[in-house]
Amino acid sequence: MRFGSGFFDLQLRFAHRVSDLSGMPLGDALLGYTNFYIRFGLGRAFDPHHAIWIEYMDGLARSADQTAWTVRFFATRQGLPQPSHTVATFGCFSYGHRDAGCLRLHFENADPDGQAPLAAERKSARRSELRALLAHVRHAEPQATRLAGVSWLYNLASYRRLFPESYLATAKIAGGRFRNMPLWGQFLDRHGTVRTAAAALFLDRLARQRSMDDLVQCFPLQPLAVEAPLSDFHAFHAIA
Ligand SMILES: CC(C)(COP(=O)(O)OP(=O)(O)OC[C@H]1O[C@@H](n2cnc3c(N)ncnc32)[C@H](O)[C@@H]1OP(=O)(O)O)[C@@H](O)C(=O)NCCC(=O)NCCS
Known part of the structure; x- marks a missing residue:
């Protein structure tokens, strides 16, 4: 980027x-x-x-x-x-390993049309990317049971609408991020x-x-840490 x-x-x-x-x-x-x-x-x-x-x-x-x-x-x-902690990328989303059972989600603009990646018109494209990531993880990361994120983006309605309520409900301010994009990316x-x-x-x-x-x-926005079982994402994205 x-x-x-x-x-x-x-x-x-x-x-x-x-x-x-x-x-x-x-x-x-x-x-x-x-x-x-x-x-x-x-x-x-x-x-x-x-x-x-x-x-x-x-x-x-x-x-x-x-x-x-x-x-x-x-x-x-x-x-x-x-050096990269990224394991696989699906459009704007990628993931890495946070610990044995938990994956960490990342977001970066990679919209192929150059459009606003979080615009309402791109919501279904972002949801498709998340579904692809989740389907991949199911096979490639059998040990993983949870998904976590830390970002200023969890303050934005246009980002939050891509995720299950149970995940968003765990939001806590993540301190000490002065070196990281979850703070500076805003x-x-x-x-x-x-x-x-x-x-x-x-x-x-x-x-x-x-x-x-x-x-x-x-900083106008604080980075928020969120985390939920992968099964919540499967239900939200109707992944059987
Ligand atoms: C995430 C990113 C692509 C958003 O860029 P953008 O050009 O604002 O993209 P969008 O237009 O799709 O913005 C999404 C919405 O959030 C709003 N928004 C974006 N940044 C905002 C901010 N700092 N404060 C308030 N609202 C903000 C936009 O106004 C827009 O809302 P709207 O659709 O109602 O106009 C851009 O901030 C970026 O590349 N940041 C660096 C990477 C990053 O931070 N990744 C996360 C690291 S954890």
């Missing part, structure tokens, strides 16, 4: 504010409070001594325009093999452009933030 420069700019601003509020070095704030390490394809160890991360930080220190440097650096990392539209209203609200709240307490409240 595409990530416009605004996506990196927003996170740099956040990291600078975190650094100011906490006194931690900017590098620590970038490592702990942005999606950069993952976006650069470095995995999830968040190792400050990783050679590629050090290369990024060195360039940042020399750059007059930190956003431009970050965007250029990200471009050099695109197209490289990335600022992107399907073209990878930053959503102006969400970003403006975020920056306004960030400017008013006076401490590290409740930092996540700067």
Whole structure:
């Protein structure tokens, strides 16, 4: 998927504010409070001594325009093999293994027609993808009994309508997601452009933030964690 420069700019601003509020070095704030390490394809160890991360930080220190440097650096990392937890993909949906009995669902725009992926007209296409995923899982993952998700998307009616009520009813705010797309993804539209209203609200709240307490409240939407038995999905999608 595409990530416009605004996506990196927003996170740099956040990291600078975190650094100011906490006194931690900017590098620590970038490592702990942005999606950069993952976006650069470095995995999830968040190792400050990783050679590629050090290369990024060195360039940042020399750059007059930190956003431009970050965007250029990200471009050099695109197209490289990335560590992935994804097991299989069905259109906009994919899944990975969360633990022995539980699969984790992911969403990314892959609508072939370039239409709004969550629009009412695309609801049946999304439901077909979910049905295909569930049918596949039934054969390929016999040990799995549950499906879980964590995302800002569970706040949206257009996303929620794709899932059974029992799954949505378990929604709990998932804390500590400052490095992850379940939090940062809310600022992107399907073209990878930053959503102006969400970003403006975020920056306004960030400017008013006076401490590290409740930092996540700067984000307009909170990531929600949900989980339910696979049998609930089978019933919802009428999979015999
Ligand atoms: C998910 C994603 C494709 C949605 O993009 P989009 O261009 O808004 O797609 P849609 O137009 O189909 O949007 C769905 C609806 O949600 C609304 N919406 C999207 N983002 C929103 C936000 N941050 N706040 C409020 N509403 C939002 C849209 O307005 C739209 O509603 P509408 O149909 O009533 O107009 C895009 O945000 C994205 O690619 N994000 C990065 C990936 C990601 O976050 N994946 C989940 C990781 S856990």
